[in-house]
Amino acid sequence: MRNVLVIYLKELREVLRDRRTLLFMFLMPTIIVPVLMNLVIGFTVHMEKKARTETLGYAIFGGEYLPKLREAFENEQGFETVSISSPNDIESAIASEKIKFAIVIPESAGRQLEDSNQVTIRLYYNDATVASRANIRAAKVIRAFGERLRAERLTKLGLESPRSQDNLLNPIALEEHGTANMREILGERLGGMLPYFFIIFSFMGAMYTAIDIGAGEKERGTLETLLLAPVPRWQIVLGKFLVLFTTGVTAALLCLTSVGLLLATKGKEITGTMQEVLQSISLTDFVLVGAMLVPTAAIFASLLLCISIYARSYREAGVYCGPLNMIVIIPAVIAMLPGIELNWMTAMVPVMNISLAIKELLKGTMDYLILAAILGSTFFVAGALLVFTTWWFGREAVLFRE
Amino acid sequence: MIEIKAIGKSFRRRGKKRKGRYEAEPAGSGPIIHALEEVTFIAENGMILGLLGPNGAGKTTLLRILSTALKPTMGTASFDGVDIIQSPLEVRRRIGFLSDNTGLYGRLTAREMIEYFGMLHGIKRRVIKDRVEELIGLLSMKEFIDKRNDTLSSGMKQKVSIARTLIHDPQIVMFDEPTTGLDVAAAEAILEFIESCKQQGKTVLFCTHHMHEVERLCDSVVMLRQGRLCFKGTPQQMLIQTGQARLDKAFLVFVDSGGQANA
Numbered sequence A: 001m002r003n004v005l006v007i008y009l010k011e012l013r014e015v016l017r018d019r020r021t022l023l024f025m026f027l028m029p030t031i032i033v034p035v036l037m038n039l040v041i042g043f044t045v046h047m048e049k050k051a052r053t054e055t056l057g058y059a060i061f062g063g064e065y066l067p068k069l070r071e072a073f074e075n076e077q078g079f080e081t082v083s084i085s086s087p088n089d090i091e092s093a094i095a096s097e098k099i100k101f102a103i104v105i106p107e108s109a110g111r112q113l114e115d116s117n118q119v120t121i122r123l124y125y126n127d128a129t130v131a132s133r134a135n136i137r138a139a140k141v142i143r144a145f146g147e148r149l150r151a152e153r154l155t156k157l158g159l160e161s162p163r164s165q166d167n168l169l170n171p172i173a174l175e176e177h178g179t180a181n182m183r184e185i186l187g188e189r190l191g192g193m194l195p196y197f198f199i200i201f202s203f204m205g206a207m208y209t210a211i212d213i214g215a216g217e218k219e220r221g222t223l224e225t226l227l228l229a230p231v232p233r234w235q236i237v238l239g240k241f242l243v244l245f246t247t248g249v250t251a252a253l254l255c256l257t258s259v260g261l262l263l264a265t266k267g268k269e270i271t272g273t274m275q276e277v278l279q280s281i282s283l284t285d286f287v288l289v290g291a292m293l294v295p296t297a298a299i300f301a302s303l304l305l306c307i308s309i310y311a312r313s314y315r316e317a318g319v320y321c322g323p324l325n326m327i328v329i330i331p332a333v334i335a336m337l338p339g340i341e342l343n344w345m346t347a348m349v350p351v352m353n354i355s356l357a358i359k360e361l362l363k364g365t366m367d368y369l370i371l372a373a374i375l376g377s378t379f380f381v382a383g384a385l386l387v388f389t390t391w392w393f394g395r396e397a398v399l400f401r402e
Numbered sequence B: 001m002i003e004i005k006a007i008g009k010s011f012r013r014r015g016k017k018r019k020g021r022y023e024a025e026p027a028g029s030g031p032i033i034h035a036l037e038e039v040t041f042i043a044e045n046g047m048i049l050g051l052l053g054p055n056g057a058g059k060t061t062l063l064r065i066l067s068t069a070l071k072p073t074m075g076t077a078s079f080d081g082v083d084i085i086q087s088p089l090e091v092r093r094r095i096g097f098l099s100d101n102t103g104l105y106g107r108l109t110a111r112e113m114i115e116y117f118g119m120l121h122g123i124k125r126r127v128i129k130d131r132v133e134e135l136i137g138l139l140s141m142k143e144f145i146d147k148r149n150d151t152l153s154s155g156m157k158q159k160v161s162i163a164r165t166l167i168h169d170p171q172i173v174m175f176d177e178p179t180t181g182l183d184v185a186a187a188e189a190i191l192e193f194i195e196s197c198k199q200q201g202k203t204v205l206f207c208t209h210h211m212h213e214v215e216r217l218c219d220s221v222v223m224l225r226q227g228r229l230c231f232k233g234t235p236q237q238m239l240i241q242t243g244q245a246r247l248d249k250a251f252l253v254f255v256d257s258g259g260q261a262n263a
Helices: A002-016 A019-053 A067-075 A087-096 A109-114 A134-156 A162-169 A180-214 A215-220 A224-228 A233-269 A273-280 A283-309 A314-334 A352-362 A368-393 B059-066 B088-094 B110-120 B125-139 B154-166 B184-199 B209-215 B235-242 B247-257
Strands: A056-061 A079-081 A103-104 A122-125 B002-012 B032-043 B046-051 B074-079 B097-098 B170-176 B202-209 B220-225 B228-233
Touching: A002 A019, A002 A233, A002 B110, A002 B170, A019 A180, A056 A067, A056 A134, A067 A079, A067 A103, A067 A122, A067 B125, A079 A122, A087 A103, A087 A122, A103 A134, A103 B125, A103 B228, A109 B184, A109 B202, A122 A134, A134 A162, A134 B074, A162 A352, A162 B046, A180 A215, A180 A233, A180 A283, A180 A314, A180 B088, A180 B228, A215 B125, A215 B184, A233 A368, A233 B184, A283 A314, A283 A352, A283 B032, A352 A368, A368 B209, B032 B059, B032 B074, B032 B209, B046 B059, B059 B097, B059 B170, B059 B202, B074 B228, B088 B097, B097 B154, B110 B154, B125 B247, B154 B184, B184 B202, B184 B209, B220 B235, B220 B247, B235 B247
Parallel strands: A056 A079, A056 A103, B032 B228, B046 B202, B046 B220, B097 B170, B170 B202
Antiparallel strands: A103 A122, B002 B032, B002 B074, B220 B228
16 A cells, blocks of 8 residues: 555645646635625625615606605605606616606596596516516505505495404415424525535546546656556556545535635624524534535546546546536536435435435435435445446556557 | 567557558457567567667557556566566566656656655665665756756756666666657767666667667667567678668668568
């Protein structure tokens, strides 16, 4: 095993002197991912808050036909009337963000209400803006106005108490009780995205190193020299595999640690249920997530070494790693889809099972029997691939391809 | 002593045909190419044996088999009685191999690279340190020994390669076109080094296309043509057999006709 250590240490030394590898191994997972996550979270929160509290400019046409509704908008905080010459200009005014919404009340509104008929009020807003809450906030005012009118009409009909009015309008009351706790709900959302990052980094962290120590050795002409050293081929494979495993695991665990630290610090800023949720994700959960990433990195290390040693050049290896990248991403993405759950079937699909298991761990709903099975099967696949890599490395047709 | 006994190497070629002798293609598979066929010769201890032949004759394949990078499909070879098939690791301990396209690890220094191969040969750290110092003096590498390999000139790189080849002090050294692509000074350093190997009693197998190097260095030569041995003897005998006055002319006679057509 001395040779394995010698090869491992030499390869590691070269890795640590390579800027590209360092970028994927250290810089991306520790700085870029948390910064990106922080920006996305901060931006989302900011936009959400802004949509809820910003002052919305609006135009109202036909306000004189329903003065009480006009007053309701004037009295509501966060709304500001903007004058627009004609209803024909509504769309352009919304497009130019002069106003956020417009209300058009028909001329017959007053008469219709007196006759106890229904009045149709048109609300114009930009429905292409996902984060916009203009329609919700405007509809709330209109709905409240409508409810007041409804109550007045019911009172006229002799139903004076609010309770009897409610009994008439809602003969059946539905009381929904969601059994998922807040951690499950947030874990489903958060846990879908995070495994993707961890898995990608355990792959990307090893990819450039793999290309360098396989195809790169061939291209530089150092592989043949190494093969002539009095070292069995399996020891060369093991030394190289361990380096790829180290870089993959390091990148994935650094990503996990930085995300954990980010959530821990952000958790202090957040209050209420979200804080409780973040606090309920324990260190043990993070350690278990890390444990899932270890055999995953071993699988990627073997696969990448196989491909890299087959390729004749950096370029060829890069061409092969592209599709492999997709093979890695697709199972991780499938696990993000709604409706895909961890069960004994999905637990047997490599990579996808890891992604689903991490999601379950973050949700706090892990079946530990399945977790053990996933760990076992992933280690088995990693070991089988390592054996295959050793056999592959011994083939003349692979090492001396022309 | 290097003893090569009826070595042959065949493999299937996928894709377009290249150099070499092809056999009728069996149904459902690629053509079989015979890179080497029953090559037999001996190199005595302390001699420089030239390995000649045109491109595609099988020289590199033969050297790869002798260095145990490839396995022969027939026959075998031995170094001082140690068989390449039975004891490949032991063979590797006894040989040093240097070729024109031998690369270096660019992100290691020359010293780190030489020490790395010393450790892979199982040499103790202290012995490696002494040996490296000895090689630094021998090859005048003091000024660049601690510089990264990717910053060295081609001549410096070749010296590092030589030091790497010699770190375990092998008794048998094989060179595959070691002067190709080098300038005159670097090539001269290599040739002097090969001469010094002989002076130290090492056995040298020397593959080259340059006949002036053969004239200067080789005690004996073997020549391959289309994977088969077409000549073995001294350079002088090569001239006599072909009736030529110069080795490059004699070489061409063998390339064209296998040495059968005497002038």
